[in-house]
Amino acid sequence: MRQVQRFNAVILPVALTIGAMGLARQANAAGLMVWEIGTPSLGTAGAGWAAMPEDASTAYTNPAGTVWREGTQLMASGQLLYGNLEFSDGGESNVPGNDGGNAIEWFPGGGFFAAGRFSDRIGWGFAMAGNFGGVLDYGKNWQGRRFVTETSLIGMSLLPSLSWKASDCLSIGLGLNVMGAYYKYESRPRAGLAGGDARLKYDDKDIGYGGNLGIIYKPTAATTLGLSYTSRVDWEFRDDLRLDGFGPLFTRLVERLDGARTGFDMNAPQTLTISMQQHLTASTTVYANANWQEWSEFGLIGFRIDNPNQTSVTIDREYDDSWHGALGVRHQYRTGTLAGWALSAGIAYDSSIEDLSSRTADVVVDKQWRLGLGARKELCPGLRLDVGYTLVWMGDVPIDQEGGPPFSPRLQGSYDDYSLNFFGGSIQFDL
Numbered sequence: 001m002r003q004v005q006r007f008n009a010v011i012l013p014v015a016l017t018i019g020a021m022g023l024a025r026q027a028n029a030a031g032l033m034v035w036e037i038g039t040p041s042l043g044t045a046g047a048g049w050a051a052m053p054e055d056a057s058t059a060y061t062n063p064a065g066t067v068w069r070e071g072t073q074l075m076a077s078g079q080l081l082y083g084n085l086e087f088s089d090g091g092e093s094n095v096p097g098n099d100g101g102n103a104i105e106w107f108p109g110g111g112f113f114a115a116g117r118f119s120d121r122i123g124w125g126f127a128m129a130g131n132f133g134g135v136l137d138y139g140k141n142w143q144g145r146r147f148v149t150e151t152s153l154i155g156m157s158l159l160p161s162l163s164w165k166a167s168d169c170l171s172i173g174l175g176l177n178v179m180g181a182y183y184k185y186e187s188r189p190r191a192g193l194a195g196g197d198a199r200l201k202y203d204d205k206d207i208g209y210g211g212n213l214g215i216i217y218k219p220t221a222a223t224t225l226g227l228s229y230t231s232r233v234d235w236e237f238r239d240d241l242r243l244d245g246f247g248p249l250f251t252r253l254v255e256r257l258d259g260a261r262t263g264f265d266m267n268a269p270q271t272l273t274i275s276m277q278q279h280l281t282a283s284t285t286v287y288a289n290a291n292w293q294e295w296s297e298f299g300l301i302g303f304r305i306d307n308p309n310q311t312s313v314t315i316d317r318e319y320d321d322s323w324h325g326a327l328g329v330r331h332q333y334r335t336g337t338l339a340g341w342a343l344s345a346g347i348a349y350d351s352s353i354e355d356l357s358s359r360t361a362d363v364v365v366d367k368q369w370r371l372g373l374g375a376r377k378e379l380c381p382g383l384r385l386d387v388g389y390t391l392v393w394m395g396d397v398p399i400d401q402e403g404g405p406p407f408s409p410r411l412q413g414s415y416d417d418y419s420l421n422f423f424g425g426s427i428q429f430d431l
Contacts (some may be wrong), residue, residue, distance in 0.1 A: 038077030042388030043374015044328030046347030049289030051226035059125030063173030067123025079424025100142030192247030265302030
C-alpha cells in the first residue's frame with residue numbers, strides 16, 4: 001500500500017504530464033486506424049472492404065479472398081493525407097502561447113499487395129501496408145505544450161496469408177500480422193515557480209504479432225459476402241525518460257526519473273468487419289460495411305518506471321468501442337465520353353471513441369462522416385489503374401483538458417472545421 005501511495009504522490013503526476021497514453025495523429029476510423037491505404041476502397045469510403053476478392057488488396061483486407069483468381073495479381077498503392085486540425089482558444093486556457101498552427105499537414109501512405117494460387121483450392125497472399133497511427137506536431141510554443149508538443153505512433157504491418165476454397169461458394173483464410181510500431185512523445189512541462197518551459201522526451205520502437213481470419217461466401221454469382229477479423233496486437237515500448245530544464249523545485253524528482261528505464265504497454269485493438277458486394281447489373285455494383293473496433297481495451301495503458309521496487313500502474317483513458325457503417329456504388333461506363341471508365345462513390349459513418357471528458361490534445365477524435373470518390377480504368381489487358389479521394393469530416397470538436405497540481409494547466413477551446421483529405425491511387429498487374 002505504501003508503494004502505491006508513493007507512486008500516486010510522486011510518479012503518477014509525472015506520468016500524467018508525460019501524457020502516458022499520448023498517441024498519434026487523428027487520421028482514423030473512429031480511433032487511430034484508417035480505412036484509407038490508397039487501394040480501390042478509397043473511392044467507396046471503405047465500403048466493400050472485406051468483400052473485394054478480385055483485388056490483390058484482399059491480402060490485407062480479407063485473406064480468404066486470395067484464392068478467388070485465375071493467376072497472380074500484384075498491386076502497388078500510394079496516397080497523401082492533408083488535414084486541418086487547428087486549435088481555437090475558448091477563453092479558459094491558462095497557459096500563454098499560440099494556437100499551434102495546423103498540427104496535421106502532408107503525410108504519405110500506401111502499400112504493396114500480392115495474391116495468387118498454389119492450386120485450385122489453396123491461395124496465398126502477402127501485404128505490406130500501414131493503416132494505424134501517424135504524426136501530430138503543434139510546435140514548441142502553443143497553449144497546450146504542457147500536455148504535448150509532438151507525438152507519433154506509426155504502425156506498419158507485414159501480412160503473409162493462406163486461403164482454402166472449401167467449396168465453390170466458400171473460402172477461409174488465415175494470416176499472420178507482424179506489426180512494427182514507432183512511438184515518440186514530447187512535451188514542455190512548466191519548469192518551476194518562476195515559469196518557463198522544461199522538456200520531456202521519450203521514443204522507442206517495437207514489433208508485435210497478431211492474426212487475421214477471413215471468410216468469403218458467394219451464395220450467388222452476383223453476391224459476395226465477406227467477414228474479416230483482426231486480433232489485438234500488443235507493443236511494449238521501453239526507453240530512457242529524458243528530462244531537462246525543470247528547475248530547483250523538481251530537483252529530487254528529476255534526479256530520480258531522468259534516464260530511468262520507462263515502459264509503455266499499448267495495443268492495436270481487435271476488429272470485426274462484415275462486408276457485401278452486390279452486382280445489380282453487369283455495369284453497376286453496390287458495396288456495404290459494418291464494423292466494430294475494441295478501443296475500450298486500447299485505452300488501458302500500462303505505465304512503469306524501473307526502480308528497486310519496479311513501480312507500475314495501469315491508466316484508463318475511458319475510451320469507448322467504435323462502430324462503423326458504409327455504403328458505396330461503382331458504375332462501369334461502356335459507351336459515350338466515359339467509355340472504359342468506372343466511377344465510384346461512397347459514404348460512411350464512424351462513432352467516436354471518446355467524449356469531452358476523455359478527450360486530450362494528443363488524440364483528438366469525434367464522430368466522423370466519410371465521403372469517397374473514385375475512378376477506374378483498364379489501361380490495357382492485365383493492367384488496371386484506380387484513383388480515389390476521401391474526405392473525413394468531424395466538424396467542430398471541443399476540448400477541455402486539465403492537468404494536476406501544483407500548476408494545474410488547462411487547455412479549453414475547440415478544433416474548428418476538423419477534416420482530413422486522402423488522395424491516392426493504385427496500379428494492379430495481372431501476371
